[in-house]
Amino acid sequence: MKPAEAAGLGLQGHGTGAQPANRFDRLHVEVEPDAEADAQVDDDVRDRTVRTEFFRDHSRSVISTNDSPDIPFSASLNPYRGCEHGCIYCYARPTHEFLGLSAGLDFETRIFVKEDAPELLRAALSAPSWQPKVMALSGVTDCYQPVERTLKLTRRCLEVLAEFRNPIGVVTKNALVARDADVLGDLASDRCANVALSITTLDEPLRRALEPRTSTADLRLEAMARLNAAGVPAGVMVAPVIPGLNDHEIPAILARAAQAGARFAGYTMLRLPYAVKDLFDEWLQRTVPDRRTHVLSRIEDVRGGKRNDPQFGSRMNGSGPAAELIATLFKTARARAGIPPTGPPLRVDAFRRKGQLDLF
Numbered sequence: 001m002k003p004a005e006a007a008g009l010g011l012q013g014h015g016t017g018a019q020p021a022n023r024f025d026r027l028h029v030e031v032e033p034d035a036e037a038d039a040q041v042d043d044d045v046r047d048r049t050v051r052t053e054f055f056r057d058h059s060r061s062v063i064s065t066n067d068s069p070d071i072p073f074s075a076s077l078n079p080y081r082g083c084e085h086g087c088i089y090c091y092a093r094p095t096h097e098f099l100g101l102s103a104g105l106d107f108e109t110r111i112f113v114k115e116d117a118p119e120l121l122r123a124a125l126s127a128p129s130w131q132p133k134v135m136a137l138s139g140v141t142d143c144y145q146p147v148e149r150t151l152k153l154t155r156r157c158l159e160v161l162a163e164f165r166n167p168i169g170v171v172t173k174n175a176l177v178a179r180d181a182d183v184l185g186d187l188a189s190d191r192c193a194n195v196a197l198s199i200t201t202l203d204e205p206l207r208r209a210l211e212p213r214t215s216t217a218d219l220r221l222e223a224m225a226r227l228n229a230a231g232v233p234a235g236v237m238v239a240p241v242i243p244g245l246n247d248h249e250i251p252a253i254l255a256r257a258a259q260a261g262a263r264f265a266g267y268t269m270l271r272l273p274y275a276v277k278d279l280f281d282e283w284l285q286r287t288v289p290d291r292r293t294h295v296l297s298r299i300e301d302v303r304g305g306k307r308n309d310p311q312f313g314s315r316m317n318g319s320g321p322a323a324e325l326i327a328t329l330f331k332t333a334r335a336r337a338g339i340p341p342t343g344p345p346l347r348v349d350a351f352r353r354k355g356q357l358d359l360f
Contacts, residue, residue, distance in 0.1 A: 013212050014050065015086035018104040018282055020275040050109055052084055054147065057112035062120040062157075064139060070312050073169065076139025077121065079153040081112035083141040085173060087211040088283045089240055092140045094274040103275035108213075111147065118156040125164045125353070132351035134167045144174035146213060158183045164353065167192040167346035171237060173199075175215040178223035181230040190350040194233040194343050196266070197224045199253050201246045209287050217253075221260045228261035233343040235264035238330070242270045243298035244291065247326055251333035264343035265334050269318040269326075270299060272308040298322065 064076050082096055086108040093103035101110055114120070124130055137143050143154040161168050162183055170177060170184070170193070177184075177195055187193035197220045201207050207217060215223070227234035236257035241247050254265055272280055284292040296307065302318030303309045309319070317323060334341065 013086070014105060014108055015088035015090075015210075015212055016104050016108075016279050016283065017050075018279060019102040019106065020104050020278060050105065052109045052111060052147075055110065055112050057081060057114045059114055060120070061124070062114055062117045063124050063135070066139070068312060070316055071139075073134055073136040073139070075133055076136040077117075077143075077157060077168070078138045078140050079114050079117040079143055079157060080138070080141050080145060080147070081114075082107050082110055084108060084111060084145045084147060085142055085211055085213045087173070087214065089210065089242065089270055089272070089276065089280055090141075091271040091273055091276060093276050093279065095140060097275070104279060111145075113147070113151065114153065115151075117153050118160050121157050121160045122163075125160065125166055130353075132164075132166055132348040134169060134346050134348065135161075137168050137170045142172055142174060143170065144172040144176045146174070146176075148174075149176055149179075155180050155183065158187070161192075162186050165190055165192050165350040167348055167350075169193075169346065170195040171198055173197075173211060173214040173220065175219035175223035178226040181227055181232060184227065184232045185230040188230075188232045191344060191347045192350055194235070194263070194346065195224075195227050196235050196237045196264075197221070197257075198237045198239045199257070200239065200242075201249055202252055202256065203246075203249070206246070209283075217256075221256055224257065224260040224262060228263065233263040234260075235262045235266075235339070235343055238265070238267040240270040241267050241326060241330075242295065243302055243322065243326065244295040245288070247298075247329070250326075250330055251336070254330075254333045254337040254339060258337035258339055262337075262339050264341060265337075265339040266341070267330050268316050269302060269323065271315060272299070273310065277307050302326070 062077060062079070064078060065074055067074065083090065083092070093107045096103055096107040137154065137157070148154050158168070158180055168187065184193045184195065199217050199220055200210060202217050204216060207214070224234045224236065236253065238250055238253050241250070257265060281296070284295055299307055301322035302320060304319060309315050317327060
């Protein structure tokens, strides 16, 4: 069965219709469906019954920190919790369980919005205790998910970062990032910004099944070209690499990225923590049942016989001979495409504490 055909078996426009149990809950009740009543509901109507809800997030901090040795940033900026993109493989899905919700459909339909994010960011950067450092936007969920088109929280945060000249690295699957080429270009003029467009596949039916509300690969590549033309170093992340499903596309993705002027290229291996393992398995059964066993076997080949490896040093790129083959394929294809492994380094010495300047 082709991905486009199988996608209709789930909820239209969503990565999953499942609501797995929250691992922190002591009680989980699964309600048996009413088959007779369900049979009277047209598929299109049923698909339209799931609406995305937005909630105010009253967090008093917008910057998250980490000391993970295999992550190239220690601070990240997250205007949203949950993500409309609905990527079935998203490693961030289990973060919704900390809110008492499910890593399944809740994660992509119950979005928490940090309305005060720009003001909280300004206060944090103004504090004497803040030491300028490269921040990631975002470290968890996508800062350019569809609602950003209306709310413009990410853009307003970028404007604050531009005031202070604090360096930022953006990662997104949405071409909407090109809307902010002016602010990003301003930051990039002081080597304070770069953008990584995350591309999983060039196969459009597969893209719609894997990550239903993301931009098409063509639009992401166009956004990459626009950003580079505006002076913003933009590159590509092939993410995630799913062994047995999209790893063969690595050379083609890098070749297309080179045509868009990619300034750097990297990749990450599929990660399946907690509930994501079962959600992804269900997606395979529903979408590509004939390839399920092969894909799961290939995943275990790069994860030490398991479906997930949370260990620092191996969780991002996998381990073992199969992972080494993928790494070699990526490096060879990147060299053939003429893309550097890293872009121009971001600088922190351009930082200016606006409050202090105003005193003069």
